[in-house]
Amino acid sequence: MGFxxxxxxxxxxxxxxxxxxxGFQFLFDSKLALKEDEKWVKYLTGFDDVxxxxxxxxxxxxxxxxxxxxxxxxxxxxKSCVKLLKQFLPGYKVAEPxxxxxxxxxxxxxxxxxxxxxxxxxxKSIGVGIEGLGKPIRGLDGVPRILLAGEAVHTxxxxxxxxxxxxxxxxxxxxxxxxxxxxxxx
Numbered sequence: 001m002g003f004x005x006x007x008x009x010x011x012x013x014x015x016x017x018x019x020x021x022x023g024f025q026f027l028f029d030s031k032l033a034l035k036e037d038e039k040w041v042k043y044l045t046g047f048d049d050v051x052x053x054x055x056x057x058x059x060x061x062x063x064x065x066x067x068x069x070x071x072x073x074x075x076x077x078x079k080s081c082v083k084l085l086k087q088f089l090p091g092y093k094v095a096e097p098x099x100x101x102x103x104x105x106x107x108x109x110x111x112x113x114x115x116x117x118x119x120x121x122x123x124k125s126i127g128v129g130i131e132g133l134g135k136p137i138r139g140l141d142g143v144p145r146i147l148l149a150g151e152a153v154h155t156x157x158x159x160x161x162x163x164x165x166x167x168x169x170x171x172x173x174x175x176x177x178x179x180x181x182x183x184x185x186x
Contacts, residue, residue: 001133001152005106005113007061007069011047011081012099016055017092023048023057026088038080040068047085070107074100115159116152130155134167136174144178147171 018024025046034041043065050056059081061069069077078100085094105114133153136144149168157163 001116003113003116003152004062005066005070006103006115007066007106008103009044009059009061009069009077009081010050010099010101011057011059011078011097012053012101013055013057013095013097015095017095018057018089024085024089026084037072037076038083040065040072041080041084043068044081044084047081066106069102070104072102074102077102116150130158134170136171144174147174 023046026044028042032042040061043061043063045060045062047057047059050058078097081100082094082096085092103114105111130153133148134155137146139145149164149171151157151159151161151164151167154160154163154167157166
């Protein structure tokens with residue numbers, strides 16, 4: 001199992017310059033010339049509409065680009081985004097954003113990332129798959145001692161909020177079952 005980061009970049013504009021288009025996805029040429037402080041843009045997948053913010057776009061940065069973009073000032077990020085949008089969208093009149101907001105989940109000491117994921121070596125390294133992670137580890141006396149919950153242990157909705165919620169509910173059910181059985185014995 002792995003834990004990594006994604007950075008989101010929000011660009012807010014005075015007017016919606018992209019019409020009814022819902023977003024733009026980028027396909028980079030390996031020959032794209034980038035300055036040192038712009039290398040992160042090749043990890044930017046594109047920009048999409050932001051729900052309830054008709055004049056805003058959100059971009060997603062992954063992989064090695066996350067650390068790079070988190071280290072930059074938001075003004076620098078905004079300028080690089082506008083430059084990139086102008087390169088990819090010559091038919092649009094790309095405006096300058098009046099506000100740029102970038103997330104910092106990877107460098108935040110309270111989160112150190114933003115999502116879990118299954119790695120190719122997951123099952124090999126711990127000897128069990130996700131199904132096993134979601135089952136309580138019981139002591140010699142049969143009492144559930146370690147229960148894992150969260151987005152990383154849901155078998156079909158891993159890396160999602162509802163997967164985290166559902167796995168928490170499953171672990172709570174294990175605890176309730178144990179306590180109920182214990183109460184019935186007394």
